[in-house]
Amino acid sequence: MGGDHAPDSVIAGVKSAEKQYPDVHFLIFGDEDKVRPYIRKYALSADRFDFVHTPDYVASNEKPSVAVRQGRKSSLWLAIDAVKQGQAAAVVSSGNTGALMAFSKLILGTMPGIHRPAIVTILPTRKGECVVLDLGANAECDARNLVEFAVMGEAYCRAVLKREQPTLGLLNIGSEDIKGRDEIREAAQILRESALNENFKGFVESDDIALGAVDVFVTDGFTGNIALKAIEGTARLMVNLLKDVAANSFISKLGFLLALPSLKRLKKKMDPGRYNGAMLVGLKGISIKSHGGADAFGFANALGVAVDAVKHDLQGNIAKQLSTISLEKEEAE
Incomplete structure (x- = not known):
């Protein structure tokens, strides 16, 4: 409590x-x-x-x-x-x-085939919503961890966002194949040779999150947490800038009043409570983290994330998808 x-x-x-x-x-x-x-x-x-x-x-x-x-x-x-x-x-x-x-x-405990659980959440985008993981559970990850995150993120997207064929991308410093650390390029190669290949779109950059370039953004927890905090800070900055501009003059205040219905719709879409409920995926049970400052609306949405995960058998879907991806090379190494 x-x-x-x-x-x-x-x-x-x-x-x-x-x-x-x-x-x-x-x-x-x-x-x-x-x-x-x-x-x-x-x-x-x-x-x-x-x-x-x-x-x-x-x-x-x-x-x-x-x-x-x-x-x-x-x-x-x-x-x-x-x-x-x-x-x-x-x-x-x-x-x-x-x-x-x-x-x-x-x-x-962790699910069979999963070495590290990851924190996953939903964020708003230009196209609607997307799934992002890991957001802080694992500061350092190898290729196998990233592939496991991709599998879990894909299943989570199907269950919570109801996407039938979620697209996947690995967060990187560029979209070119030569960019990024060895483990990111290795994970990309595994995904291209896996059952997820058809919906894997390669490397994506942090500005692609807001654009909704893919449905599932996969990264290590260190990078993911920094990206999340940057997004949250940018959102707060935009709100403060709008308030400053609205108070600048009488004309600005009048314009603000005229735009108020649209601004209220924007505020509703960007309300953190709508996206509350970060799940620790990869466990033998469903564990959801609600934001500590969440109000009743936000906590109810976190409960909704749990309901969706249970209803759509998230654990079973992760296990099924994981069984289709070969990771023998990483195990041998």
Whole structure:
């Protein structure tokens, strides 16, 4: 029951998700004395949830290594363990990101054929939306890791964005075949010789993300995290520039008022809450990270990501696609 606005935003998000997903039952973990008032406030349907009381929690600033040693009775640990035990189909948390990753890998374990899980999310583009991974779970990756990310990203795109034939691209410093580090070029060669070849479009650059040049952008966690933060910073800059221009003169203010309906539509499209819910893919269970500052709308969308992943058997699709790609060369090396 973590997050900047928990438990209010979490329970409000569950209430919203109740309406969107009438066939979903919720398992809520937390301190009953703190959470129950919000369950009453938002009038959760008694037959739509079960509550598991635990006063222990992982603080937002707690180191993952400390959390692993001391947090085995925390709400986060118990929620993830519920997925392992088959009591829940997925876990969604707005709490400590490092602890969520550490607990998820330790409790759930990685899928057969997957060496490293990756953080994947959805971002807005000129054409609609795209999938980007890894966003920070793995600072350094070899060719095999990148190919595994491509497989997982392709399956995720099918499940969440409903794309029947997702196109793939490896994020690089140029589109030419000679550009980039050895592991990126090696991963490209493996993908060209794999079952994903038809939809693999080669190398893409960071400005292609906003253009939506492909459906799935694959990169290492170091590069992906920097790209994500740059995109977020640019979005905030544009908002501030628009505000400054609008306040510049009376004519500017008038023009701003006339454009307000269009600007509201733009704000809605760019609302981070629409794209909330980053999944740690590659595990033997579904683990979703909601942004710590997410409101009820954002948390409900993170729950929606979990629902889509379960409904479309994301784990099974990843395993099926992975079986079609030969990685014997990397294993021999």
